[in-house]
Amino acid sequence: MHIVIVGNGIAGVTAARVVRKRRPDWRITLVSEEHPEHLARTAWMYVYMGHLTLEQTRPYAPDFWERNRIERLHDRAESLDADRQRLALRSGRTLTYGRLLVATGSVPAFYGWPGQDLAGVQGLYHLQDLERMERETAGIERAAVVGGGLIGVELAEMLRTRGVAVTYLVREGRYFAHAMPERESRLIEEEIRRHGVDLRLQTEPEAFLGSGRVEGVRTTAGDTIPAEWVGLGTGVRPNVGWLEGSGIETARGVLVDHHLRTSAANVWAAGDCAEHREPLPGRAPVEALWYTGRIQGATAGYALADEARPYVPGVFYNSAKFFDLEWQVVGSIAPESDPGRNEALAEDRTRTGARLVRLQGDAESGRLLGIHALGARLRHEVCAEWIVSRRSLDDCLRDLPRAGFDPEFSRAMPTPTLA
Amino acid sequence: MADLPLYNAHADRSLWLFENPAWRSNAVEKLGLALVAVAIVASVVALASDLGRQSPVLFALLVFGGFGIGATVFALGGLSRPAGVRNEGTVFSSNQARGAVGWTVGVVLTGLYVVLYFWPGALSGLIPLGDPLSQFLRDQPATLENGGQWFLYSTFYTLAVAAMGVRAAVRYRHSRYHLIRTASVVFFQTVLAFALPYLLVRLQQPELYLHYTWPLDYDLFFPWKVEELRQSGRLGVAMLLWGGVLIALATPVLTYFFGKRWYCSWVCGCGGLAETAGDPYRHLSDPSLAAWKVERWMVHGVLAAIVAGTALLWVAAVADVGWLDGGAGTFSWLYGLLIGSVFAGVVGVGFYPIFGSRVWCRFGCPMAAILGLQQRFFSRFRITTNGGQCISCGNCTAYCEMGIDVRWYAQRGQNVVRASCVGCGICATVCPRGVLKLENGPRENRVGDRQLLTDLDVLPGALAE
Numbered sequence: 001m002h003i004v005i006v007g008n009g010i011a012g013v014t015a016a017r018v019v020r021k022r023r024p025d026w027r028i029t030l031v032s033e034e035h036p037e038h039l040a041r042t043a044w045m046y047v048y049m050g051h052l053t054l055e056q057t058r059p060y061a062p063d064f065w066e067r068n069r070i071e072r073l074h075d076r077a078e079s080l081d082a083d084r085q086r087l088a089l090r091s092g093r094t095l096t097y098g099r100l101l102v103a104t105g106s107v108p109a110f111y112g113w114p115g116q117d118l119a120g121v122q123g124l125y126h127l128q129d130l131e132r133m134e135r136e137t138a139g140i141e142r143a144a145v146v147g148g149g150l151i152g153v154e155l156a157e158m159l160r161t162r163g164v165a166v167t168y169l170v171r172e173g174r175y176f177a178h179a180m181p182e183r184e185s186r187l188i189e190e191e192i193r194r195h196g197v198d199l200r201l202q203t204e205p206e207a208f209l210g211s212g213r214v215e216g217v218r219t220t221a222g223d224t225i226p227a228e229w230v231g232l233g234t235g236v237r238p239n240v241g242w243l244e245g246s247g248i249e250t251a252r253g254v255l256v257d258h259h260l261r262t263s264a265a266n267v268w269a270a271g272d273c274a275e276h277r278e279p280l281p282g283r284a285p286v287e288a289l290w291y292t293g294r295i296q297g298a299t300a301g302y303a304l305a306d307e308a309r310p311y312v313p314g315v316f317y318n319s320a321k322f323f324d325l326e327w328q329v330v331g332s333i334a335p336e337s338d339p340g341r342n343e344a345l346a347e348d349r350t351r352t353g354a355r356l357v358r359l360q361g362d363a364e365s366g367r368l369l370g371i372h373a374l375g376a377r378l379r380h381e382v383c384a385e386w387i388v389s390r391r392s393l394d395d396c397l398r399d400l401p402r403a404g405f406d407p408e409f410s411r412a413m414p415t416p417t418l419a
Numbered sequence: 420m421a422d423l424p425l426y427n428a429h430a431d432r433s434l435w436l437f438e439n440p441a442w443r444s445n446a447v448e449k450l451g452l453a454l455v456a457v458a459i460v461a462s463v464v465a466l467a468s469d470l471g472r473q474s475p476v477l478f479a480l481l482v483f484g485g486f487g488i489g490a491t492v493f494a495l496g497g498l499s500r501p502a503g504v505r506n507e508g509t510v511f512s513s514n515q516a517r518g519a520v521g522w523t524v525g526v527v528l529t530g531l532y533v534v535l536y537f538w539p540g541a542l543s544g545l546i547p548l549g550d551p552l553s554q555f556l557r558d559q560p561a562t563l564e565n566g567g568q569w570f571l572y573s574t575f576y577t578l579a580v581a582a583m584g585v586r587a588a589v590r591y592r593h594s595r596y597h598l599i600r601t602a603s604v605v606f607f608q609t610v611l612a613f614a615l616p617y618l619l620v621r622l623q624q625p626e627l628y629l630h631y632t633w634p635l636d637y638d639l640f641f642p643w644k645v646e647e648l649r650q651s652g653r654l655g656v657a658m659l660l661w662g663g664v665l666i667a668l669a670t671p672v673l674t675y676f677f678g679k680r681w682y683c684s685w686v687c688g689c690g691g692l693a694e695t696a697g698d699p700y701r702h703l704s705d706p707s708l709a710a711w712k713v714e715r716w717m718v719h720g721v722l723a724a725i726v727a728g729t730a731l732l733w734v735a736a737v738a739d740v741g742w743l744d745g746g747a748g749t750f751s752w753l754y755g756l757l758i759g760s761v762f763a764g765v766v767g768v769g770f771y772p773i774f775g776s777r778v779w780c781r782f783g784c785p786m787a788a789i790l791g792l793q794q795r796f797f798s799r800f801r802i803t804t805n806g807g808q809c810i811s812c813g814n815c816t817a818y819c820e821m822g823i824d825v826r827w828y829a830q831r832g833q834n835v836v837r838a839s840c841v842g843c844g845i846c847a848t849v850c851p852r853g854v855l856k857l858e859n860g861p862r863e864n865r866v867g868d869r870q871l872l873t874d875l876d877v878l879p880g881a882l883a884e
Contacts, residue, residue, distance in 0.1 A: 040811040049508070050511045051509060056816070058813070324501055324503030328853060405805055407844060407856060409596045410594075410595055410596075
């Protein structure tokens with residue numbers, strides 16, 4: 001059996017690992033145009049900031065692929081003939097597969113702003129984006145960043161470490177409004193501003209100005225901001241353009257069922273590029289997260305290896321770091337106040353910054369729904385276990401020290417009380 | 420350009436040593452570097468002339484003051500940057516990324532060690548600088564004849580730990596673990612490794628290092644040393660007994676409860692230097708599998724050598740056989756030269772800017788080998804991996820001074836239990852997702868055999884139907 005995987009991001013590589021573990025003698029080929037090695041794209045910012053070299057972002061040693069007999073092709077999949085189970089590559093080569101996994105990730109999403117094609121306007125997703133950013137920001141003094149999500153704040157931090165003045169435009173009235181409650185947004189905004197970023201809420205770009213190369217941004221607030229470079233962190237969309245004409249059903253992404261099967265025989269899709277026909281309760285149809293990419297990759301791996309099991313990602317979790325402020329969430333936290341939920345909140349300030357812990361429970365049954373922490377670390381397994389086992393919010397509050405994961409000698413987490 | 424508070428509020432691009440887009444010195448740091456430069460010039464002048472002998476106090480102030488105060492001022496300049504993980508520019512830095520500055524520092528340090536161990540006479544211009552402090556502490560002058568070069572070396576060493584300890588404290592001030600740990604290594608170096616032994620000399624007692632025992636203090640239990648200490652009176656005998664208690668009792672008990680970190684990154688002088696002066700170079704340790712293999716052979720090889728050698732010396736001493744005496748003498752001379760001088764000193768510290776700050780601790784230290792075996796097989800200590808939170812970024816592996824591929828464990832969801840881990844805690848600090856935590860917990864399930872990436876059954880509810 002020949003397994004071909006297009007895309008060597010976390011979803012594709014995880015699938016390859018699962019297949020290899022279950023099927024020692026099957027042939028596995030990984031196709032990627034981005035880089036011959038699997039790289040942790042979560043670490044791009046650290047490469048730009050000089051914490052890490054690009055080599056250090058390789059999750060596996062160079063001999064990993066040979067030891068696990070995973071063949072790699074540094075090539076681009078141009079088109080797919082699902083009927084004949086053949087993949088055409090840019091090099092002119094044709095690959096015939098027994099089973100195929102599409103794990104081509106995302107591309108940055110732009111929204112048709114005038115001037116978005118100017119030199120110096122870009123997103124950050126692929127290695128090539130990082131290399132371009134490195135080139136285009138050399139020696140600049142002013143930049144603008146657009147988009148109130150995780151990539152936007154990363155771009156701002158990257159630029160600040162090189163002393164670039166950053167104006168940061170966020171469409172919503174508060175940072176990351178769709179993902180977290182207002183208090184958290186405000187603390188993160190404070191952290192962003194503390195690091196010298198000119199953060200402008202409720203402001204969108206109207207047009208990028210300049211001829212050939214970007215020189216500034218005109219905003220919906222009527223201001224013109226000089227900027228020698230503009231970073232767009234306005235989200236991503238599934239990278240599925242190359243499947244046009246393949247007959248595989250797509251909407252925003254490649255449509256998949258609970259086993260990550262696509263509409264074509266012997267073709268699966270996983271990670272950012274997959275769109276669930278029937279998303280699980282509380283889950284988005286397209287999940288563009290590193291963590292879900294890994295779980296989807298493993299799920300697809302089981303399917304490719306003939307041991308299909310449905311996609312059940314378990315309790316939702318996510319994490320990020322906003323400049324020096326760490327954030328973790330386990331379970332679900334409603335971003336707006338919700339009468340169906342009880343809530344306990346605590347906040348304090350240590351010498352080095354703000355901390356916040358928030359728990360939400362179901363008002364009717366009393367059971368815990370989610371935990372949020374800013375500036376404090378949570379023990380993932382304890383939190384997830386509480387949610388799965390439907391423990392009551394009261395119980396969890398009493399037991400909260402067990403859910404802490406801060407280093408030894410840290411001050412105890414602030415103790416939330418029921419609101 | 421808007422007047423925004425940059426990381427480097429008074430930044431310019433003039434620090435020629437660091438062509439680094441992410442790191443520019445501020446005025447305080449420049450002042451500190453200028454004082455260090457004064458100390459370097461004064462050292463060279465003293466080495467090359469007779470001026471140090473003529474004005475020891477002035478030169479002592481210029482050299483020790485310049486290095487100590489200069490480095491401290493430089494360190495305090497870091498307070499202008501926000502507390503947090505400040506590794507910006509590390510891999511672009513000429514000093515920290517094996518650039519011209521790093522190589523120069525490495526060659527100079529290595530050269531100084533070679534001279535110190537093998538041609539101490541070449542330091543005769545500098546040795547008198549230790550005189551004022553030596554008179555004060557030991558009540559004797561610092562001369563080549565009474566080991567003045569070692570007094571000078573100890574002084575520099577202690578200054579480096581103290582001043583660079585300030586740097587470490589400033590750098591990691593957002594973590595109380597690092598603040599307390601740094602205070603601990605500075606205390607043990609300044610008090611137990613420097614002030615106390617020399618005050619004892621003043622009181623005509625043997626130099627006593629309370630935190631230091633065989634096999635790191637490799638000749639402590641050699642027959643002639645035992646004899647010498649017994650001759651020197653009650654303190655000498657107490658010192659022998661204490662050395663025995665430390666290695667036979669304190670070491671296994673403390674390592675069981677806390678891991679080898681109680682010694683390697685809280686107490687030990689070599690560790691103290693690595694955690695302070697060596698901190699800028701911690702990321703240069705090789706994390707490859709090949710390096711790990713070499714490490715295991717070497718460090719356990721040195722342990723085997725010192726155990727067998729010490730036994731041989733005793734057999735020779737008791738049996739009184741001529742050829743055995745010769746063998747024993749050759750062993751102790753060779754071990755002292757190759758391990759005591761070349762490995763622990765020349766390579767161990769001189770190569771900081773090339774191979775990282777823990778070359779000796781990782782590849783050569785027999786004490787670390789013993790502690791490591793205890794930590795691996797009988798300890799409650801582990802680095803816990805936090806469920807599925809790892810994003811494989813690689814910061815933990817990159818900044819591990821022992822060259823442990825921490826990410827390999829973290830991305831599998833597996834706890835880190837490794838003989839070499841000195842428990843410095845930097846992996847947990849640099850992790851941007853709160854994945855790692857140093858813990859002393861129950862021994863059940865300490866290692867765990869979970870494989871997050873391929874099994875995925877680790878997370879509650881995940882993939883379970």
